[in-house]
Amino acid sequence: MGISEKKQKEYYQAFLNRDSTYDGIFFIGIKTTGIFCHATCSARKPKFENCDFFNDAESALIAGYRPCKKCLPLSFPGEMPEEVRVMVEAVEQEPEKRWTEKDFEALGMHSATARRKFKQFYGMTFVQYARSRRMGLAFSAIRKGQKVIDNQLEAGYESSSGFHDAFTKIMGDVPSKAKDLRILFADWFNTPLGPMVSVADDDFLYLLEFADRRALEREIERLRKRMKVRILPGKTKISQQIAEEMGQYFTGNLRTFKTPLFLSGTPFQQKVWQALTTIPYGETKSYKDLAQAVGIPTGYRAIGNANGANQLAIIIPCHRVVKSSGELGGYGGKPYRKEWLLNFEKGELDGKGKM
Structure with missing residues (x-):
């Protein structure tokens, strides 16, 4: 469901104040960097007009935002298990990939165990997460045009291949x-x-x-x-x-x-x-x-x-x-x-x- 402007302003103030009572209640996407955070992120605060607000992490991923490496928004409230961390990093390295059993084997994991831990930690399946990142990258090009790729490259991506491959894989x-x-x-x-x-x-x-x-x-x-x-x-x-x-x-x-x-x-x-x-x-x-x-x-x-x-x-x-x-x-x-x-x-x- 959409978030009203009144509620967005409430969330923005909670973000500015790093109000821990709002952690897990909303996620905030930063348009200028392409990342999303939770309420208590210590990163430099953007202007209100440069923010998107989401009720859940999957919506932020679908919109094309990637998790902030500083506040780890998807790890709230606990520490990220090693298996989950490895899977998230693997997705970020090749966000356009559609995962198979062999991909889990290459990471030295049993797929059933890995998926169960991912679900327990994130509240979404690994397939949902990987798909949401893939779709989000493709939708970034749709929402804002090719310039969004250049902007997000400046924010930390090494090459445009992930964006290009994610878009062309789908479109x-x-x-x-x-x-x-x-x-x-x-x-x-x-x-x-x-x-x-x-x-x-x-x-x-x-x-x-x-x-x-x-x-x-x-x-x-x-x-x-x-x-x-x-x-x-x-x-x-x-x-x-x-x-x-x-x-x-x-x-x-x-x-x-x-x-x-x-x-x-x-x-x-x-x-x-x-x-x-x-x-x-x-x-x-x-x-x-x-x-x-x-x-x-x-x-x-x-x-x-x-x-x-x-x-x-x-x-x-x-x-x-x-x-x-x-x-x-x-x-x-x-x-x-x-x-x-x-x-x-x-x-x-x-x-x-x-x-």
């Missing part, structure tokens, strides 16, 4: 002859439910997801391969349009999106997605209802899989599909967002998430 190789290839552009914008990433050209929107969606990296990879495209950081008239429409949606002033969409999926998936768009704003349908609507009355699992493959969050409203029992069911954008969106569309919340 595709940067083309040497752009005119010979089809290019899509990735953009980043904030919402009350957290940042979203769009992928678009000047004609269509191809992807819209919350930046911390676990499957996002794979979704982008599938899109690249299916469409045979390269993805670069940048804005288009379509990405600007969807950012504006999302702003209107979250203030309760828009119920029908007009942004042109490109649906990249199988014929069955597209049939399900089309059925999803017929669910009225503020209402829900069950998986059973949707299965009957597309002509496969017992195909609940197939419906669920098609929902999970939806790459256009909120616009293709898979959040409006619930279990027959009334339970919410799964949601790739995280269950709390599904609950929030349904309550918001029913008029039970305002755009700030309040009743």
